[in-house]
Structure formats: C-alpha cells, structure tokens
Amino acid sequence: MKPRPSIYIEGLEPFIDSELVYKPNSVFSEMETYAKEKNIPIVSAATGAVLSQLVSFLKPKTILELGTGLGYSxxxxxxxxxxxxxxxxxxxxxxxxxxxxxAKKMKLESQMDVTRVTGSVLEYLEEDRLWKDIDFFFVDCDKITxxxxxxxxWPKIKPGACxxxxxxxxxxRVLQPxxxxxxxxxxxxxxxxxxxQVSEYTLFPMGDGLLFFRK
Known part of the structure; x- marks a missing residue:
C-alpha cells in the first residue's frame, strides 16, 4: 500500500490511534485493518472520535455526509x-x-437511521431541496470538489447549520502546495x-486536519 504522509512526527499518529483513542467498539479496529489492506482512505481514529464528540454535543436532527468510504466516519x-x-x-x-x-457487526442496524445514496456528490448537491435544511454536514470526498x-x-444552508x-x-502539503x-x-x-467568508472557525489538528464552522 502506498503510504500516506502524516502531519505528525514518524510513528506518533499510529500510536495515537492505536493506544490513546478510546474506541467504543472493537469493529472500528477491524475496519481500520481492512482499509489499510485495501488502500481505502478513511478518517483517523482520533478524527472519528472528535467527529463523534461534536455530534454528541450538537445533537443535529439531520446529518449529510459527502463521502461514505467504508462507513467508518x-x-x-x-x-x-x-x-x-x-x-x-x-x-x-x-x-x-x-x-x-x-453496522450489523456492531449491532447498530436497529438503532440508527442511515440512508446511503450512490452517486456523484456534486450531482446530489444540484438539488438544494435535498440539503438546504440539513443541520450538520461532513465533507470527506474528492478534494478537488x-x-x-x-x-x-455556504450561501444556502440555514443559520446555525454546521x-x-x-x-x-x-x-x-498546505505548507508547500x-x-x-x-x-x-x-x-x-x-x-x-x-x-x-466565515467569521469564526476551528481547526482540529488531528488526523489530517478537521475544520469546523457554523453558519
């Protein structure tokens, strides 16, 4: 597998993800191993934990995730x-x-309300009726988009949306693009x-960098 450069000194990010991040279910480790074997990009465990904490605080009624991957995030x-x-x-x-x-391995299938959509992210966003009232957006798809x-x-989401x-x-590579x-x-x-355009935002410098802001 082609290695993905880390923003941390060598060895620190794997140590954080394997030894320091609390994982509420062992299936996350299984997903990480599979993603590494198949060269499928997923967020780091530390990023997943912060993402989970954010939604636990905000309790959004609706979430739109752009980029499913394996469903890890x-x-x-x-x-x-x-x-x-x-x-x-x-x-x-x-x-x-x-x-x-x-989700079945985690015994979550009856406890979650998740709808998967197969298609282009940009084509999905062409229909603003599908997302203009969403409370929380997580973007992790093709970087060029x-x-x-x-x-x-940004111009169409409702006030308070994240x-x-x-x-x-x-x-x-933001240092030397x-x-x-x-x-x-x-x-x-x-x-x-x-x-x-955004008056306040927060950078969480874990994983590959997580950027949070609110309308």
Missing part, C-alpha cells in the same frame, strides 16, 4: 448521536455498502474561501 457519528437521521453519499457502491455489514462544495452550501471538512491539512497538483490547489482554495 458514519458509524462514529451514529455512536455520537443515535437520534440523528444521516444521509451519506458516495459514488462507489461496492465499497460503501460495507457500512451495512459493519472542496471549493465547489463550499460555494454551493460544516466539517476533513483533510484540510492535506498530509502537510504543489501548483501542479489540483488537489493541493483545491485545498488551498477552500482555505481562502473559508478565511474570507
């Missing part, structure tokens, strides 16, 4: 707020349907949009 949010209705969107059907099997997603959501982006430190890499430029463009 979805299940962290489920455990943080089982009363939330979650819609998660991803174009990779075979990969994303693992969410159901892992990040600025477009911000420009689509947006969280993952990978905003982009493996440390490569102008030849569209993903680098997209992450930097997102930062420029947020800093120019």
């Amino acid at each position: 979805t299940l962290w949010m489920v455990l943080g707020s089982k009363s939330s209705k979650i819609t998660t969107v991803d174009r990779h059907e075979e990969q994303a349907k693992a969410l159901e099997s892992y 990040y600025p477009t997603i911000f420009r689509t959501l 947006i969280v982006y993952d990978n905003v430190l982009w493996h440390g 490569d102008p030849k890499k569209p993903s680098d430029m997209a992450v930097m463009e997102l930062w420029n949009e947020v800093k120019s």
